[in-house]
Amino acid sequence: MYSIGDLSKKTGVKIPTIRYYEQMGLIAAPDRTEGNQRRYERRELERLSFIRHARDLGLSIEAIRDLVELSQHPEKPCTGADAIATTHLASVRAKIAQLKKLEHELERIVSHCAGHTVGDCYVIRALSDHGLCEGSMDEV
Amino acid sequence: MYSIGDLSKKTGVKIPTIRYYEQMGLIAAPDRTEGNQRRYERRELERLSFIRHARDLGLSIEAIRDLVELSQHPEKPCTGADAIATTHLASVRAKIAQLKKLEHELERIVSHCAGHTVGDCYVIRALSDHGLCEGSMDEV
DNA sequence: CTAATCTCTCTAGCAGCTATAGGTTCAAGA
DNA sequence: TCTTGAACCTATAGCTGCTAGAGAGATTAG
Numbered sequence: 001m002y003s004i005g006d007l008s009k010k011t012g013v014k015i016p017t018i019r020y021y022e023q024m025g026l027i028a029a030p031d032r033t034e035g036n037q038r039r040y041e042r043r044e045l046e047r048l049s050f051i052r053h054a055r056d057l058g059l060s061i062e063a064i065r066d067l068v069e070l071s072q073h074p075e076k077p078c079t080g081a082d083a084i085a086t087t088h089l090a091s092v093r094a095k096i097a098q099l100k101k102l103e104h105e106l107e108r109i110v111s112h113c114a115g116h117t118v119g120d121c122y123v124i125r126a127l128s129d130h131g132l133c134e135g136s137m138d139e140v
Numbered sequence: 141m142y143s144i145g146d147l148s149k150k151t152g153v154k155i156p157t158i159r160y161y162e163q164m165g166l167i168a169a170p171d172r173t174e175g176n177q178r179r180y181e182r183r184e185l186e187r188l189s190f191i192r193h194a195r196d197l198g199l200s201i202e203a204i205r206d207l208v209e210l211s212q213h214p215e216k217p218c219t220g221a222d223a224i225a226t227t228h229l230a231s232v233r234a235k236i237a238q239l240k241k242l243e244h245e246l247e248r249i250v251s252h253c254a255g256h257t258v259g260d261c262y263v264i265r266a267l268s269d270h271g272l273c274e275g276s277m278d279e280v
Numbered sequence: 281c282t283a284a285t286c287t288c289t290c291t292a293g294c295a296g297c298t299a300t301a302g303g304t305t306c307a308a309g310a
Numbered sequence: 311t312c313t314t315g316a317a318c319c320t321a322t323a324g325c326t327g328c329t330a331g332a333g334a335g336a337t338t339a340g
Binding site for chain 1: 186189193194198207210211214215216218225226228235236239243246249250257258259260261264267
Binding site: 003014016017020024033034035036037055060061062 | 326327328329330335336337
């Protein structure tokens, strides 16, 4: 039997976060002591590690809820789990692509700034004048 | 004179967002009509475009507040603006590096999954068992 | 038994908006 | 001039994924 603090130390998930996950339905409400404190079993330790790991990979609470649900049914086909991971991979890649665009834009802005006052600072001018962008980032 | 709707159309910033920026002190409270509706000048249109552009680059409201402040003082040295952009560039790069790690991990997980049921699904197993990770992402 | 440390619930806060409700004002056409 | 419909107003609540604090009660080591 683990207290919530034990669970927290073992998984690296903070105590309020554990309670939050319970509220969000990622972990079941555990048994309580007579004094109303949560007491966990090994099972819940494992599930929380699962959740932690999935969060580290950037999966949403929503996606994790689905994965947890799936993991409770080992006999079902795993296409659902695969789809969740694949979809997430795609969104991670999209995010990377977007951030690389930002990186290039920022590099360009920063490197071009040879001015010494705000009046001729390329950083400020680039932000003021969208025309200074290479191929605008958005359609506006 | 532009109404808030005009401003919104011209800059692509949604109306509630414009009001939010006013509240946050990014743009000054404009004059009002007798009937209490906001009326903007060209000056504010330009500033909002500036803000939009900076947001597109991922700068925080806080950072933008500083940049806007700086841009009002063309005679000052631009080291502050440069520092904001440089710092942001560093954080974008850090984010990219982190997402690439996630990308690799997810690729590995997805590509290894040859199972057909949840019971032998690599996605689920990889999440359940941290030991399946290549060089763990975190120290837990 | 006591003191120190957990733990409990509830509430509010973070960023950066977005949405809704319920009311007022504006502008264009008849 | 009047009417109607679109646009606007404020205020409040909600979104994600936590985190922090208050104030009270529970547990445990000595």
